[in-house]
Every structure is written in structure tokens, then in C-alpha cells.
Amino acid sequence: MRQNRLFKTTALTAGCLAFLASGSVMAQDGSDEEFTIEEVVVTGTYLKGKSQFTSPSPLAVIGADNLNQIGASNVADLVQTLTINNGAQNNPDAFTQNGTTGTSNFNLRGLGVASTLVLLNGRRQVVAGTVTNDGIAFVDTSSLVPQIAVRRIEIVKDGAAAIYGTDAVAGVVNFITDDDFEGVEASVKYQTLTDQGSQSDALYQAKFGWGNDTTHVMGAFSYYDRTPLTTEERRLSQTADDSSVLGNPGAYYVPSIIAAVGSVVPVIDPTGCEEVGGQANVAVDIGVARIGTCGFDFGDYFNLVPEEERKQAYAVVTQQLGDNHQLRVEGGWADTEARRGNSPTFPYLQLSQAGVPAYHPGNPFGQGVTFLGRAIGNGGEVSPNLTTSETYRFNIELTGDINDTWSYDVGFTIADNSYVLNTEDTLTANFQRALAGFGGNNCDIGAGVPGANGCLFYNPFATSYSTLPNSPEVLDYIIGTQVIDGSSNTKVVDAVLSGSIGSTPAGDIGIAVGMQYRSEFWGRDYDDVSNADGFAFLIGNQDFSEDRSAVGLFAETLIPITDQIDLSLALRNESYGGDIGSTTDPKISLLYRPMDSLSLRGSYSTSFRAPSVLQVAGGTTALEQVSDPVTGGTAFAAVRSVAPDGGRDIRPETGKAWNFGASYSGNSGFEFDIDYWNYKFEDVIIAENSQAVVNAFPTDPSRVFRSGENGTSGTILLVFVDFLNASSVETQGFDVNARYTFDTDYGTFQPFFEATHVLKYDLEDPQAGAVDGAGNRNFSNFGSPTPSWRFNTGMSWTNEDHDFRFYIRHISGMDDDQNAGSRVGAMTTVDAQYTFNLGGLFDGGDGSSIQLGVINAFDKAPPYVSTNGGYESRTHDPRGRMVYAKLSASF
Incomplete structure (x- = not known):
């Protein structure tokens, strides 16, 4: 929910990019370190609160400049650099990500793409009308908003179920738009590979803004054109x-x-x-x-990079109604067409x-x-695989002050996604x-x-x-096209009252109370041949759809116990219709500031995530590679789930999250953040891992059907999986972020370092048993590939109209549980970028720039993995060295 929040600003944690600054600059007059007060949106609370330095929850903030500084053409480019992310499905292939072509998502802490709540300006968004291979629904971040319209992205890195809803398991990602922008800005970016393929990305963007004392309008549009990189051009596999x-x-x-x-x-x-x-x-x-x-x-x-075309538009109008009341209306549209090859x-x-x-x-x-x-x-x-996705979104909200103490925020959101998947089969x-x-x-x-x-x-x-x-006639006769029309719709009503209910000697006691009603629809309409199970490999499925609603009631308070200690408490009750039930989840956070330059924080929360509509009542057929323990070879098999009559008896998953951290920000220009995090979940909802099923039931035709007599011998043709509750997953580790800013006669320098170290990623898999998943590819269980270490380091230099920066990105190696005794190698890449402000050349050029950059400057290939495609697509980028140029102009 969109909340205006006053806070003392200081350097916010960079989390993922390590050298961002948000809000106002610290006063440099040598006085009592007074800070400018600025009104901003902050994710993770409905109350007036603090910055990262004075926040009890770990935050990462990525500004629009930071997206520009890493050369991001889309959200997937950002996610690829995040050390706190493992296993997002942003390099879609036919083997592990068959149903997600043309989309992108987050997977914070490797807890699943549905475990991170994605918001736009604090409001919930519709999940895509498609799912991952393991049947997980997610918000398509590529369809949210044109990148040029984003002011910043805020990430809450601990559980936020008590604040935003019971599915904010791993954290929250909130995209905040540049509502107050005035003028015109446009940019053109072109990026291409330097060898082994002609793949390129072209991004055209523009936004405008206008306003007066009572009305403001901002609009943005983008067009993204990606050409394919085929495996014939760049073959990573053997x-x-x-x-x-x-x-x-x-x-x-x-x-x-x-x-x-x-x-x-x-x-x-x-x-x-x-x-x-x-x-x-x-x-x-x-x-x-x-x-x-x-x-x-x-x-x-096949394709390492699919052909893709995306058009997006966004507009927001804010109208002051007088007496500190404001009406805000926003709308968005995205249309994506993506195409990749099959055999x-x-x-x-x-x-x-x-x-x-x-x-x-x-x-x-x-x-x-x-x-x-x-x-x-x-x-x-090549047999084409075509996907189309269209998203519409509308939000209206009314905010204002009731009196000097209390304010309100009421909003309504409706959003719809249609995702159509076309695949040829016999x-x-x-x-x-x-x-x-x-x-x-x-x-x-x-x-x-x-x-x-x-x-x-x-x-x-x-x-x-x-x-x-x-003859072509007989081939046309035996080959048909499976059409899966997936649709998803969400409607959300939010209402929040916030204010204060007294005070302590250290300050006002803040409180917020509110409610949220949301209804969700998700369904799939299969073609007639699929309804009759008439395809030879894809088989088919029955149409299914389901509505679901949930009501949440919540309260949050911030109690300043002393001038150095703040206590935050939150409680949320969420009730689902049907057989899912209800839950009450708390969050408690404590912030201690022993000195002006140091803050210590801690939080504990619980969560409850309901199964998706598909997991309860639907079925899927995916195409996956499995290793055969009987023959010793591999097979490209159909992996199918079929819902029993009456649906599946799946319990919601429950979780607990702890976080302890510290932030240091002194006058020397040195800043440091460290956080220890721990998540533990029970009854985790998963789709059975196809490899684990094959390993456990290699000759049981009810689970693994083969080409021989009675399906018990020969080549694996079909693997039957289902959705169920796994035993548990527990993960813990550290996030570290350090940066140092210093001025010289030659400009301002800022070296930085940020890293995530996963200490534990323990899984209890129904077939694979107990798994030590840290440092493991986790191909044979329900987990995500989880390197033990990821870090980004480098330096930036700015001097008047010049800006240069370089990045060193490292992902540690992993054990390859698909190929016993093998490892996925570590990977270290170097990126660099130079930006020149054209204002130094001519009057009126301020805000206009030319930018040149290189990604993976030394053309490192992703570590080889003996699997379809030849690399771990949920961890590494297959493209090699990329160079880009961007021209931006502001008026």
C-alpha cells in the first residue's frame, strides 16, 4: 500500500548495487549531524519510520540511476546481479523453464518464485496466466511498468507477511514510479553480442510529466525488441x-x-x-x-535467448482535492510476444x-x-514455440489527513493477464x-x-x-498445435488508518490499522485435442479454473521506548474462503542506536502461504530432461501432473523468519551493513521433482512409464508427478555491504563490496530425503540452485561531466547432483561503463548523456554442465560478452 512517510535520511543500504543514495544529503556544516526531512515512500511499514540506518528491517534500494549504471535493459538484467536472489527463471529454455518464456521473476533466498511478494507503488499485482515447470504461479516483473517510469525499487529482505499478506514469505519487492516527473525524457539503447551469434536488444523509451499546484500527470511508454540467440549459433552443450x-x-x-x-x-x-x-x-x-x-x-x-517483442505503457494522474486530500489514478498495459525453437x-x-x-x-x-x-x-x-502475454492494470486511491494526528489511505486495484502458449506436437x-x-x-x-x-x-x-x-500434406496432417490459454485476474480493496495514540518520553507512539480484501481468478483453457489427451508427447489436459478470496485485518505499532530504542509490532489475520482456513501472523522488530553512527536491528516473523489454484485443482505437462538410473543414459521426457477428482488435499505452508543486523555510517564516508538471516518453513508446497521420482520409482509404471512392455522397461517416456507438502526447508546466511566515498582533486571515488553467503539450505524432499542444498545445484530435489557465495565489488569515479565505473561479479561453484561427482564451476565476470553528460558540450544539454558499456568484458562462457543446453540457466547468463550504447535526452 502506498504510504507517505517522514524520516531522517542517511545512506540507505545498497543491498544489490552497493553505492546508491536515497533522499537528502547529510548536512556538512560540522554541527550536530542534523538531517534534512523528506517525504518519501518506504516499503515495509504503514507507519512513520526510519531509513535503513534507523530501520528494524533490512532494506535494499535500487534507484533509477542504479538501473542505468548497470546497463539494465529489463528487470531480468537487474535480478541477474542480485546476490540475495537464487533460482529466478529469467533465462527461459525449453528444458527447465518451458512455460515462462517472455517473463521474469524474483526468487529471494531461493525460497521459490511465489515466495517474494511483488508490489507496484505498494499495491498487489496480478500473477501471470502461466506457471513454472513445477507449477508455481508468479508475478511477471517484465510486464509491470516501463523501466523509464521507475524511480526506484525497494526490497524488504526479511519476512513481511504481517504487513502485506501471508505470501510475503521471503520478502517484498516494491516498484515505485516517478510520479512527480516534469518535462520530457527519451532514451535509445542498443546492445549486442561480440561473437558467436548476432543476438541484440533494442530498447526505446520515453516519458513526460506536467503539473501545476493541484494536478500532475506522468506518462511513459517503452518498446523492447530482442533478437534470438539459437543453440546453432552458440552451442554450450555437447x-x-x-x-x-x-x-x-x-x-x-x-x-x-x-x-x-x-x-x-x-x-x-x-x-x-x-x-x-x-x-x-x-x-x-x-x-x-x-x-x-x-x-x-x-x-x-533451441534458443538460448528467445525472440521477444514487448510494448508497455503507463500513466498516472494525481489530483489535489484540498484540505490535504489527494486522488490518484494509474493505469498500465503490457503486451509481449516471444518465440523460441523446439526440435x-x-x-x-x-x-x-x-x-x-x-x-x-x-x-x-x-x-x-x-x-x-x-x-x-x-x-x-525448427518447430516454433510462440507465447503471447497481455496485461491490463488499473488502480485508484484516495489519501488524506483526517486531522493533525490521523490519516487515511483507501485504494482499489484490478488487473488481468492473458498468457497464451502455442506448441506444435504430433x-x-x-x-x-x-x-x-x-x-x-x-x-x-x-x-x-x-x-x-x-x-x-x-x-x-x-x-x-x-x-x-x-509429402507436405501428410506432415501437416499429423502435426498440430497445442493452444493453452491461461488467464488470471485479481481485485484488491485496501484501507488503512494511521496516526498516533499517545507518546513516551522518546516520542509519539505510531499505529496503523487496516483491512484488505482480494479476490483471485486463475484458469486454463486447453484446445479440444488437448482436452481429449490427443497429443503424442504433450498429451493434454482438462480445462480448469477457480476463484478464491481472502480477507486480511492487520495492525502495526511503533513504540519509541527510549531515544535509542524503537520497538515495532505487527499482527495480521488472513482468512481464505473454501478449505484453506485462516492464520494469524505476528512480526516483532527492535532497533537500537547505541551511537549516532551505529544502529543494531533484529526482527522475527511468521508466515502462512496458501497453495495456488493450480496446485489445488489443476494439472500440467512439462518437458524435462531426466537421468535414467536403469539404463545410465538420459531422456527428454514428458512430466505430467493430473489433479484427482475433488482436488488435492494440500496444507498451507508455514514459516518463521529471523533477521539480525547492524549498520554503520560515520562522517568519514565509510558505510557498512551486515545482516544474519534465517528462514525455516514447514509443509512446503512443491511439485515433486521429476528426477527424484525417477530415482525413487525407476520401474514403477504408475510413476515412470517406459517404452517397453507394460511400461516397465525401455526408454523413459513419461514421469507422473504431483503437488504435495514437502517436509521442510531451512536456510540461513549473511549479507554484507560496504562502501567508501572520498573526494580528490581528480573527482569522487567510491569503492564498494556486497556479498551474500549461504550457510545453510537444508531440504527435506519427499523422494530425495534429507538434502544439504547449500553449494548444490539441487537438480534432483525441489530446491533452487544455491551457490554458497555471491559477491559484487568494484569502484565508481565521477568528475563533472564524466562517470566511469566497473564491477566484478562472482558466483561460486556448486556440486552437480544430476551428474554425481561433478561440479558446476565458479564464474567471475567484469562489467564496465562510461557516461558522458552532454551538458558539458552545449547549453541545455544537462540531463542528456551518451553511455557506452560492456558486460562480461572477458567473454567468459557459463560453466559447463552436462545437461540439456549445457549450462545452469537459473544461475548463469549464456550470452558471453555484450557491448551497448545508450543515448538519453531530457527537455
């Missing part, structure tokens, strides 16, 4: 990482050979495999046949409908056989008909003659590459 045993040409189950060898084994296509680019995986050569599969390298068909077709999983009759003109076996492979493989073209029924010679849209099946009367054969054999090619 052939073994991106090879499927199911290809085209394929393999076959042949009854006579099965009878001869006494077991259900596949036979490599005798008409060709290696000759047309296949990979012969031969187990035994028995003379008349090669027992094995014809594999397929799909590594060159030509997915593996064909429906073996019961993969029979090739003996009369098929290409059948070399002389008997009916079962096809094991994919409809299009070697030599095929149509099961059409494929079977075409194998039998009854393919094609003009086929007269009633005539009963295969390959005649407009009916076509689909040829699965290697002769399709030469003597018996498949």
Missing part, C-alpha cells in the same frame, strides 16, 4: 547432453525378433540410421538386425497407437511392427491413421483402401529421406 534415443529414423518393436531373443527389445531401422545423420545406439548386433535405437541430436534447434517434433510416446502394418509400402520387415521414434527428426526444421490419432495409409485431410476413409482415394501414407522409415518421401 552432443551427449542433447541426444535423444528417439529420433527419425527410429527403431521398431518386431514380433519375430522379440520372440527370437526372448525379450522386448527395439531394432534399429534397417533402411538407414547413420547415413541420414542418426546416432546408432547398438546394444547387440544379431546379424539379421541391430538391437538398439537410432538416436537424434536435438541440440541445434522438429517431440518423441512419439503413444506406442499403443504407433503400429505400422505389414502392407505399408516402406515396411522392410514384412510384418506389423511398432514405431519407436519421432515424426520428424534429422534434417527437420496428433496421436492422425499419426496412427497415416501409418495405416489413411492420412490426409481429403482421405475417403469409408472407401477402405489405404493410400488411395485421397488417402496418404506417412513413411516413418529412412526411405522417407530418399525413395519414399513424405
